[in-house]
Amino acid sequence: MSTDKISVWETQWQKGDISFHLAEVNPKLLDNMDELIGCEKTGEKVCRNILVPLCGKSRDLIHLHGLGHNVVGCEGVEQACTEFFSENNIEFTRTPLEGIDGSLFSSADGRLRLFQCDLLALTPEAVGTKIDAVWDIQSLVSINPRDRKQYVRTLRSLLAEEFRYLLVTIEYEPFAHLGRPHSISYNAVKELFGSFSNVKFIAQLPAQAPWKSEWKENVFAMVGGVEDRVQYWQARWATGQSQWNSDKPHQYLVKYLDVLTAGSSNCKFFLPLCGKAGDLMYLYKEGHSVTGVEGVPFVVEQFFRENKLDYEKISMPEVKGWKFKTKDGRLCIYACDFFSLTPAMVGEVDAVYDRGALEAINVCDRPGYVKLMQQIIGKEFRYVLNAYEYDDSCFQGPPRNLPRDEVFNLFADFAEVDILEEADKSDEGADKFNLEWMVKVMYTIKPSQQ
Secondary structure: OOHHHHHHHHHHHHHOOOOOOOOOOOHHHHHOHHHHHOOOOOOOOOOOEEEEEOOOOOHHHHHHHHOOOEEEEEEOOHHHHHHHHHHOOOOEEEEEOOOOOOEEEEEOOOOEEEEEOOHHHOOHHHHOOOEEEEEEEOOOOOOOHHHHHHHHHHHHHHEEEEEEEEEEEEEOOOOOOOOOOOOOOHHHHHHHHOOOEEEEEEEEEEOOOOOOOOOEEEEEEEEEOOOOHHHHHHHHHHOOOOOOOOOOOOHHHHHOHHHHHOOOOOOEEEEEOOOOOHHHHHHHHOOOEEEEEEOOHHHHHHHHHHOOOOEEEEEEHHHOEEEEEEOOOOEEEEEOOHHHOOHHHHOOEEEEEEOOHHHHOOHHHHHHHHHHHHHHEEEEEEEEEEEEEEOOOOOOOOOOOOOHHHHHHHHOOOEEEEEEEEEEOHHHHHHHHOOOOEEEEEEEEEEOOO
């Protein structure tokens, strides 16, 4: 929100057009206090320096202050600041800000401060203390989208090295609404915050008044650090961004089933990052034993319920996950991070069908992925791999570019790699990813003859 836009908000406040203001504490704050404060595991009472950007005269400020936290608000409209203190009968002082056009409103105890200024002008020197928690209730979607990167840079400059950030956004269909609040997708949130924080998707809820009920309110919890690889996929599934999934068997699994089974009617298959793919039931019904791994537990549970399978669910704290298996033992899916798997858990497998796992994971994780595969495959294994090639200067995936030279090098120590077929997917790449060219490559991987 650049300074020239503050006048728009001032006009709204003067007219009393503040339907976005809640008279009560926001229920999303109350429901997610553990995520914001971060003391749920120890029960320890923690005092945070909490920033509430574009706070208006929110009751959330009073709530957080009453819990013993130091609260810093930032609000561009002077009227909102004065009404906050007068309506809540809080004694305050007001001083001009040095080097910034605006004022600092401070409570008598000094634990509640409102910076009345352009948020994008706020500096660490002005705030004077590092912020270790942020409560962002649709502030990000209130500013002009062109200011989002500067908004995040400003907030990041105020943050402590270890911080927590509770974010609520709005999402709706493109062109369904023009103006504030501006829709933002999970991927856009990840792009803005993912380079310096672990972005965890918590919930997607119908938007509350005054917004339209068909809109969605997305809730995110972030902490300082690098994003957890499983959480990215959890959010994709939770927000319906799982376009790759199908309850039908994958065309190349059906086409190359003979390559994978080598004529056997009872193979042990391994399907990495399997989701709830139709491949699982297809192989199971064909009489094979199937083991899969999927990082998102609720997806695995959905698979067993949707297919009306009688199953057991076993907690596996050693891998921070679960084991789901049919009562006959022929179908088992581990719900955990792929890299938490051990050879002892999976056992020796005859065949691997990689629908798109190797191209989905981070590039830096590929050697570790192949190393684990080498440990679980049998001596006479068969392996079919799906991959895409394209110019990754234009798009970084997923699916990620997987050049053939890299495929050959990854498996060179223990296997022979051959290309089964190639297909031009440039039209698909252009439509989905704005690519100029895209090639689908199918590989067969077999034990080395050396």
